[in-house]
Amino acid sequence: MAEVSRLAIARAMFVKDVRVEIRSRVVAHQILPFAALVMVLFAFALDATNVLTRVAPGLIWLAVLFSMIIIVQRTFAVEATDGALEALQAAGVDPVPVYWGKWAALVTQLLVLELLLIVTAIVLYGIEVRAGGIVLLVTTAISATCGLAAVGTIYGGLAAGVSGRETLLPLLVLPVASPVLIGATRAVEAALGTGGTAIAEGWPWLGLLSVFAVAFGVGGSFAFGPLIED
Amino acid sequence: MHPSPHDATGTVIDLHDLVVVLGRYPALAGADLRVDAGEIVLLAGPNGAGKTTLLRACAGLARPVRGGGTVLGFDLNRERDAIRSGVGLVGHRNGLYADLTVEENLQFWGATAGASRSDVAAAATAMAVDGRLLTVPVGRLSAGQRRRVALAVLVVRRAALWLLDEPHAGLDATGRDELDQLLRRAAQAGATVVFSSHELDRAQLLATRTVSVVAGRTEATNG
Amino acid sequence: MTTISPQRAEISSLPRGTGTRATRIIGIATIVMIAWLALFGLVLSPADRDQGDSVRIMYVHVPSVWLAYLAFIVTAVCSAIHLFGKRHSLGVDRIAGASAEIGVVFMAVTLATGMLWGRITWGVYWQWDARLTTTALLFVSYIGYLAVRGLDGTQQQRARRSAVIGLLVVLEIPLVHWSVRLWRSLHQEATVLGTDLDVSLDGLMLFSLFVGVIAFTLLFLWLVLHRSRTLTMIDLVGDRELDRAVIARRAEGGIDHA
Amino acid sequence: MRDAGFIFGSYLITLGAIGAFAWRTIRVGRRLADEVAEEDKPWR
Numbered sequence: 001m002a003e004v005s006r007l008a009i010a011r012a013m014f015v016k017d018v019r020v021e022i023r024s025r026v027v028a029h030q031i032l033p034f035a036a037l038v039m040v041l042f043a044f045a046l047d048a049t050n051v052l053t054r055v056a057p058g059l060i061w062l063a064v065l066f067s068m069i070i071i072v073q074r075t076f077a078v079e080a081t082d083g084a085l086e087a088l089q090a091a092g093v094d095p096v097p098v099y100w101g102k103w104a105a106l107v108t109q110l111l112v113l114e115l116l117l118i119v120t121a122i123v124l125y126g127i128e129v130r131a132g133g134i135v136l137l138v139t140t141a142i143s144a145t146c147g148l149a150a151v152g153t154i155y156g157g158l159a160a161g162v163s164g165r166e167t168l169l170p171l172l173v174l175p176v177a178s179p180v181l182i183g184a185t186r187a188v189e190a191a192l193g194t195g196g197t198a199i200a201e202g203w204p205w206l207g208l209l210s211v212f213a214v215a216f217g218v219g220g221s222f223a224f225g226p227l228i229e230d
Numbered sequence: 231m232h233p234s235p236h237d238a239t240g241t242v243i244d245l246h247d248l249v250v251v252l253g254r255y256p257a258l259a260g261a262d263l264r265v266d267a268g269e270i271v272l273l274a275g276p277n278g279a280g281k282t283t284l285l286r287a288c289a290g291l292a293r294p295v296r297g298g299g300t301v302l303g304f305d306l307n308r309e310r311d312a313i314r315s316g317v318g319l320v321g322h323r324n325g326l327y328a329d330l331t332v333e334e335n336l337q338f339w340g341a342t343a344g345a346s347r348s349d350v351a352a353a354a355t356a357m358a359v360d361g362r363l364l365t366v367p368v369g370r371l372s373a374g375q376r377r378r379v380a381l382a383v384l385v386v387r388r389a390a391l392w393l394l395d396e397p398h399a400g401l402d403a404t405g406r407d408e409l410d411q412l413l414r415r416a417a418q419a420g421a422t423v424v425f426s427s428h429e430l431d432r433a434q435l436l437a438t439r440t441v442s443v444v445a446g447r448t449e450a451t452n453g
Numbered sequence: 454m455t456t457i458s459p460q461r462a463e464i465s466s467l468p469r470g471t472g473t474r475a476t477r478i479i480g481i482a483t484i485v486m487i488a489w490l491a492l493f494g495l496v497l498s499p500a501d502r503d504q505g506d507s508v509r510i511m512y513v514h515v516p517s518v519w520l521a522y523l524a525f526i527v528t529a530v531c532s533a534i535h536l537f538g539k540r541h542s543l544g545v546d547r548i549a550g551a552s553a554e555i556g557v558v559f560m561a562v563t564l565a566t567g568m569l570w571g572r573i574t575w576g577v578y579w580q581w582d583a584r585l586t587t588t589a590l591l592f593v594s595y596i597g598y599l600a601v602r603g604l605d606g607t608q609q610q611r612a613r614r615s616a617v618i619g620l621l622v623v624l625e626i627p628l629v630h631w632s633v634r635l636w637r638s639l640h641q642e643a644t645v646l647g648t649d650l651d652v653s654l655d656g657l658m659l660f661s662l663f664v665g666v667i668a669f670t671l672l673f674l675w676l677v678l679h680r681s682r683t684l685t686m687i688d689l690v691g692d693r694e695l696d697r698a699v700i701a702r703r704a705e706g707g708i709d710h711a
Numbered sequence: 712m713r714d715a716g717f718i719f720g721s722y723l724i725t726l727g728a729i730g731a732f733a734w735r736t737i738r739v740g741r742r743l744a745d746e747v748a749e750e751d752k753p754w755r
Contacts, residue, residue: 081328092315255698470737
């Protein structure tokens, strides 16, 4: 068989995932509303508005983390329902670009989710995005998302398919993702100036997030194949 | 350099004493299978005999805990990737995305195998997938139509060995006859076909040889 | 007859089960040293000038930390050996599994004794210190590792899957540590443990801590030997059950190929 | 001794965990050892 370029497989995988979402609208019609609802529930739990503005960055990332678990479950359910992930294995398709493709699709979905959550926080929690912090905000969102998606895709592959494994996903993902929660929250605090933090305080966190994304992106490329093997 | 799968000649499957475990249950308890190029082999046997697992093992999917051999000339335990790229398995599940159209599914699988757009169109024609169906989401197709799309994927991937699990299930009489024709044509084009069925009489119309699968083992019979 | 009976005699003089003469010696040495540690820590040692009596907890806390991290290092190394070694040895995988179980138990001990020490010293059970937080997340991660080991599959599948997870956790540790340290350094001047643990250790204290570390290392060795042998037997029993199931399955068909 | 409860508690936790884990390991090991043939045990 002709050697297929990894990039071509990854692109096919990405296009396919995005198309499935555009057709099915599960993320748009179910998971995004869930995430927004979580933001409302945070407000009920934490009551006072000044508390909410103070902790808004953390709440945004918490909502991202929990929604991501559901998105990952959904995106691998798409693969598992008609045995497509198994068919990919059976066809001897290189798992590395499969991982990249699914990673890219997850990144895309998470970025949309984060945009929605930031808007929700502006509306509901009264946070304000200052002009100087926009660059930090955007770069933080991108690097944190790359890291989160890398972790989510690794363990999503392991949890895919076989029943009884879905419950394992949060247990595996959340401890690994905690540096992202810490880093992304502090960086967004700096970007928004929450509690009087300066923008400059955010940059070291961006370093952490980038290193995390690279480490788990590379690690996932190697780990994904052995983990989806059944 | 890989030999082109369509050139597979001689012995395509040569497996000995396979034991495959599902959970803790030995679905295969020492099965042997030998298939030559160009054959259309029927795996016959009651439900639960291990036909599905045997097909999955041949595809390099179900890993044997004991036993081994070669598929397409590659070692089952050590060269699974090489086996997989030459083998096509269609099981109870078709490996298609219900939300995508027939064409998009074929293009996706074509892209993973490096096939061109014209290959995709040709494959659809070869498996008698109605041109009007190309733009219909797979989720809206009938079972028979879906199976034909799944077979078209094997054509797109240029699989040399077709492993089909109960391909006749859920099809009406016309559908079965059409399927038989398609599979004969695929065999003439150079593919080797191994398929399973629990309806012996019907399936023997297609098969050039029958292998019985009973209680996780195989037994050659004439057919 | 004459060749068999001396062997029999030798076997019966060995400890039962997973024990051997070596593990028995290690076991006795461990008990003696832990007894000394308890005697010294609770009775003989003086209270610390700054910390008071709470320093006594350190004599069991520090060796448990050491053991827990030692166990995880062994798990990581064995995972790597399994994955990158030519033989993909199942024996190494069982040592990784046994070691992770031990690590989880002693991580729990570490966290519990650490909290008690913290309650006395800081007045709170928990501080968001880099070391504490990393330890806690490591603990949870290895619970996940053990859950992955428990998934269905062949022994080879289990070994490969858990080895991959074992190495991913190694990737996680420095990132967690870095993130928590960066986080706390922005809010406080220094880590709590870093300043407070500067106790003036006199000779006997140092000696006892040393004894504790040696004792727990031996304890680890003893536990890992026993536990990995037990895991070997679990796999053997699994193999034998499979043999039986294969025979039973063949009998179902009524075909006798043999 | 001040905070004696905490201090004795920590020793109890440590020694208790060691004891419980060791006991369980030995017990499971012995039970299985009776089921497995001597020649299958590499440490024998």
